[in-house]
Amino acid sequence: MPEPSFTGNLVDHLRKSAEKIPSLTAVISANDEFDKKDFQTLYFDVKKVASFFNNKGVKKSDRSLLLVKPGYDLIVCCFALLFIGAIPIIIDPGMGLRVMMKCIAQAKPKSLIGISPAIMCSYFFRKTFESLSTRVTVFKNFPQSSKLQSTSVDSTFDFSSTREDDLAAVVFTSGSTGRPKGVRYLHKNFNSQIKTLKTEFCLKEGEIDLVTLPIFSLFNPALGVTSVIPAMDPRKPALADPGALVKTIINHNVTTAFCSPVIGTKISEYCEKHHVTLPKVNRLMLAGAPSPPNLIKNLSKVVENGKIIIPYGATEALPVSCTDHKEVSRLSESIISGGGSCLGRPIPNTSVLLMPIRNSPLPHEYEENILPIENALETGEICVSGDIVTDGYDQMPGATRDARFIYNSMEYHRMGDLAYWDEEHILRFLGRKAERVQTKFGTLETERCEPIINDIPGVQRSALIGIGKSPIKEPCLVVEIEDNCKMSFNSIAKKAIELMADKYPVYKIVRVFGEKSLPVDARHNAKIHRLALAAKWTLAVNKNCKLGLNQ
Numbered sequence: 001m002p003e004p005s006f007t008g009n010l011v012d013h014l015r016k017s018a019e020k021i022p023s024l025t026a027v028i029s030a031n032d033e034f035d036k037k038d039f040q041t042l043y044f045d046v047k048k049v050a051s052f053f054n055n056k057g058v059k060k061s062d063r064s065l066l067l068v069k070p071g072y073d074l075i076v077c078c079f080a081l082l083f084i085g086a087i088p089i090i091i092d093p094g095m096g097l098r099v100m101m102k103c104i105a106q107a108k109p110k111s112l113i114g115i116s117p118a119i120m121c122s123y124f125f126r127k128t129f130e131s132l133s134t135r136v137t138v139f140k141n142f143p144q145s146s147k148l149q150s151t152s153v154d155s156t157f158d159f160s161s162t163r164e165d166d167l168a169a170v171v172f173t174s175g176s177t178g179r180p181k182g183v184r185y186l187h188k189n190f191n192s193q194i195k196t197l198k199t200e201f202c203l204k205e206g207e208i209d210l211v212t213l214p215i216f217s218l219f220n221p222a223l224g225v226t227s228v229i230p231a232m233d234p235r236k237p238a239l240a241d242p243g244a245l246v247k248t249i250i251n252h253n254v255t256t257a258f259c260s261p262v263i264g265t266k267i268s269e270y271c272e273k274h275h276v277t278l279p280k281v282n283r284l285m286l287a288g289a290p291s292p293p294n295l296i297k298n299l300s301k302v303v304e305n306g307k308i309i310i311p312y313g314a315t316e317a318l319p320v321s322c323t324d325h326k327e328v329s330r331l332s333e334s335i336i337s338g339g340g341s342c343l344g345r346p347i348p349n350t351s352v353l354l355m356p357i358r359n360s361p362l363p364h365e366y367e368e369n370i371l372p373i374e375n376a377l378e379t380g381e382i383c384v385s386g387d388i389v390t391d392g393y394d395q396m397p398g399a400t401r402d403a404r405f406i407y408n409s410m411e412y413h414r415m416g417d418l419a420y421w422d423e424e425h426i427l428r429f430l431g432r433k434a435e436r437v438q439t440k441f442g443t444l445e446t447e448r449c450e451p452i453i454n455d456i457p458g459v460q461r462s463a464l465i466g467i468g469k470s471p472i473k474e475p476c477l478v479v480e481i482e483d484n485c486k487m488s489f490n491s492i493a494k495k496a497i498e499l500m501a502d503k504y505p506v507y508k509i510v511r512v513f514g515e516k517s518l519p520v521d522a523r524h525n526a527k528i529h530r531l532a533l534a535a536k537w538t539l540a541v542n543k544n545c546k547l548g549l550n551q
Contacts (some may be wrong), residue, residue: 007277009168009187011046011082011159013194013222017205021224022308024206027217030248031231034072042221045076045143049158057134060085060160063102063170064421067093067114070214071229077113078218082168085160086111087171090521091213094522095180096236101128102182103172112217113138113466127129135508150499156545164188164519170394171215173315177416177434182394183315192349192387192455193224200347201283201309203256210249210257212237213523228252238262238525242270245276253488260288261295262523266547268298276459282306287313288524290341290429293332312343316403317389317413321346321427331426336411336455338448340428343419350388352418353412354380357433362405364415370407379420379445381433383412402487418445435530437466439477440504444475444528452503453477453496458485462496463518467511467533467541468533476511476548480518490516493550511548513537 014337015397017026022040027034037045058064068074081088089099091109105127111134112122119137119150139145162168168190170182172499197203197219205224211217214234220227228362230248232240237260245267249257259267259446264286271277281303286296291310300308308325311318323344327336331342346352354373355362357380360371361420373380390413392400403414418430426524430436431446460480466473481489493512500509 006192008164009082010190010194010218010222011160014043014046014079015159016222017224018025024224025226026078026221027075027297028226028228028252029071030228030244030252033229036263037072039224042076042079043210046079046083047153047157048148048151048488048531049143049239051084051153051156051157052148053080053136054084054157055111055151056136058084058113059392060112061167062086063105063108064111065089065109066093067091067112067118069115070211070217073138073140074214075217075221075227076136076143078346078446079221081113085162087167089172089182091172091180091418092174092235092523095172095175096522099175099180101125102216103182104128104257107172107182108395110134110137112293157489164191167170167391171315174521174523174527176521176529177432177531181396181399184391184394186391188435189390190219190222193318194219194525196347196388197223197314200319200322201285201311203283207255207282207397208253210245210252210254212240212245212260212263213258216258226254228254234286235444236525237521237523240266242266243274246270246274246276249278249281250253250276254278255282256282257281258285259286260526261286261291262525264291264299265295266503272298272300276302277304278302279305280371285309285311288521289526289528290451292451293328293335296325296328297332297366298399300329310342310344313388314428315390317384317386317415319347319388320350320352320384320415323426327426336377337449339422340430340445340447340453341451343429345368345426347386347388349388350384352412352414353383353385353426354378354421355383355414357381357418359433361402364401364405370405373421376421376423376425379418379430380479382415382417382419382427383407384415385410389413408454431464434528435464437464437473438471439466439475439507440472441508444504444507448504449475449477449500449509452478452499456492456495458482458487458492459496461518461528463528463530465530465532465537467538473534474511475507475509476513476537477509477517478513478518478537480515492508492548497550501506511541511551512550513540513548 020037026039026042027037028166108131167482168187169185172180186442208226212369217227313319320346460482
């Protein structure tokens with residue numbers, strides 16, 4: 001007897017929204033790039049574009065590379081692919097052309113849905129795109145373009161039925177500590193995330209969301225939430241105009257928003273300078289990298305009637321845990337003094353273990369060899385199990401196996417992040433495992449040091465790095481100074497060394513390097529590329545051994 005089909009995918013959620021709230025606005029452009037669309041129109045456009053794709057040869061289970069500019073066209077095209085049962089492949093273009101080409105070659109897409117430059121690129125880089133059999137050009141305002149005017153939607157044309165364990169999409173990581181990997185999202189993963197947004201973050205139908213990260217605009221239609229597309233380049237959030245963002249929030253009565261720390265900082269500083277508050281915002285979610293307690297405190301004053309939520313997770317598993325501004329405020333002194341960022345407590349129905357730190361894979365078959373850390377304050381690697389955990393890495397079985405293990409008959413994903421449980425069983429983040437510095441005096445994690453240095457007046461941000469040959473390295477600091485800083489770099493470097501000598505005398509940190517701007521990830525402009533900094537300054541010190549020494 002065949003298994004029953006599972007139709008609870010994102011398109012099914014959108015259809016229900018279109019039936020229940022047809023006239024409610026679904027998508028708005030802050031700079032009027034397109035007319036506002038209600039849920040009924042959105043669903044009709046999705047069906048029309050899906051029919052067009054189907055006629056062009058895009059079929060169920062086809063791996064479809066989606067290279068469309070963020071906005072209404074991206075939302076419609078992504079849902080249209082899901083409608084057919086095709087598998088959208090989503091790659092962040094901000095990672096750079098060379099890296100992006102490697103991701104595309106690895107993904108082996110069968111079809112390309114893209115704007116004209118992307119289509120032209122596919123002909124120019126033929127080897128990268130050799131797996132393609134179908135190309136569909138997406139023009140501006142695609143659903144209303146002349147190419148689609150002749151497309152009729154058969155009343156019997158309905159979305160493809162799927163099962164919860166069917167592959168829904170492939171979403172690439174930002175590659176902040178290594179090469180980007182494609183992550184396999186199943187339909188059950190998306191459904192679990194939607195459920196969590198409703199039950200844990202209390203996101204309600206009819207709310208209005210400021211979309212600063214395009215992928216989140218794919219959840220809103222399924223939630224019955226209005227998406228406001230701001231006038232910013234999502235590939236470069238650090239260049240966003242804070243005044244325009246705040247104006248958009250106010251003019252469109254935004255009730256919820258997701259921000260990286262860089263966007264959050266811009267909004268906070270603008271509102272403080274212009275004496276503006278955002279009383280209609282119910283929640284502001286900060287994620288992408290650890291957010292300083294002062295930023296969270298300042299934003300909580302701006303969002304005076306709402307709350308600041310800090311979820312933790314990664315492309316492979318999101319959200320894993322969450323905290324809010326009140327808990328961070330209570331722990332702020334500990335965080336600033338190197339006690340680790342607050343990640344809060346695990347989301348219900350999500351199991352979190354801390355495992356002993358090791359670079360090699362955990363044993364897969366022999367559960368008795370795997371003993372989670374039970375003691376408070378003991379550092380380990382965060383490992384997660386639950387429906388929010390994706391299906392592993394696409395086309396990379398070795399990487400998937402290295403990141404997975406079985407414990408108590410449950411499969412866990414190794415997040416690559418270090419943390420400990422404090423005495424209240426709150427998860428405290430210490431940094432990426434790959435970025436910890438192993439010295440001859442012991443191991444030092446990034447979050448043990450950076451918040452202390454970041455608290456020095458005039459410091460924009462900092463990075464703990466290790467220079468020299470592996471495995472034993474010399475711990476050093478790299479500092480980015482604020483533009484209007486009145487202190488000299490030497491004064492700041494001297495202060496940083498004094499603070500480290502006072503807090504961690506055994507590690508003997510004596511070098512501080514200066515950078516005009518620390519290199520960061522493409523997606524959030526927040527995760528610092530510490531390994532790249534380590535490689536750069538190792539070469540520099542090899543040429544001049546006195547570099548970074550405060551003389």
